Amino acid sequence: MAHANRIETDTRVAQSEEVVDERPTLAATSPSWSPAQIIGLIVGIFFVALGTAAVARTGFDTSHIYTPNDTIWSFGHSPLLAVIEIGYGALLIIASIVPGGFRSLMGFLGAVALAFGVVIVVRDTPARLNNWLAVTHRNGWLFVITGAIVLIAALLSPVFVPRSRRRRRVRHV
Numbered sequence: 710m711a712h713a714n715r716i717e718t719d720t721r722v723a724q725s726e727e728v729v730d731e732r733p734t735l736a737a738t739s740p741s742w743s744p745a746q747i748i749g750l751i752v753g754i755f756f757v758a759l760g761t762a763a764v765a766r767t768g769f770d771t772s773h774i775y776t777p778n779d780t781i782w783s784f785g786h787s788p789l790l791a792v793i794e795i796g797y798g799a800l801l802i803i804a805s806i807v808p809g810g811f812r813s814l815m816g817f818l819g820a821v822a823l824a825f826g827v828v829i830v831v832r833d834t835p836a837r838l839n840n841w842l843a844v845t846h847r848n849g850w851l852f853v854i855t856g857a858i859v860l861i862a863a864l865l866s867p868v869f870v871p872r873s874r875r876r877r878r879v880r881h882v
Contacts, residue, residue: 740808745859745866749805749815752855756798759784763791778843784851790842797822801859812863819860826852 763786767779774789781791801818804811829838829849838844 739871741868741870742808743812743866743868745812745815745862746805746807748862748866749801749859752859753798753801753805755855756794756801758798760791760794760796760798763794764788767791775841784848785843785845787841787843790844790848793842812866812868816860816863819856819858819863822852822856823860824856826850826854826856 759782763779763781766781767777767786767788769788769792774792775787778785778787780786797818801815804814804818826849829844830846830853842848
């Protein structure tokens, strides 16, 4: 005759025991993330693409980094501005792919872009900036908008940290 936890055989009786192993498992957890990472990644890819298109159109000669000036996607560019945009976008991408986001760098980059855009938009574009970077008010508004978005995302976006999962394994001995 057999019971739930007892098995009878011809000559011996075996008792069944349960051993419960509850340990947190680290292999199943995912890294923390923030919506700011998605915003930073999109803006970073945009600036890398814009800067790359500008370098492709204007060329890059180290003896003449201020010329030629050209309009790319309705934004004025010089080769120097194109390289700056590629660097800015690359730094933003790097800050965005860190688990949880490297938000202090994202905030700093957003603040720099915002300040640069304000300098261009508030007053007539300074002659030096126009000569060196070929910026116009359109560029200024681009930097103001993207800088504000990145800065706000870096400051206000929450970080989601996944809970550690506990694995419960029951062994019958």
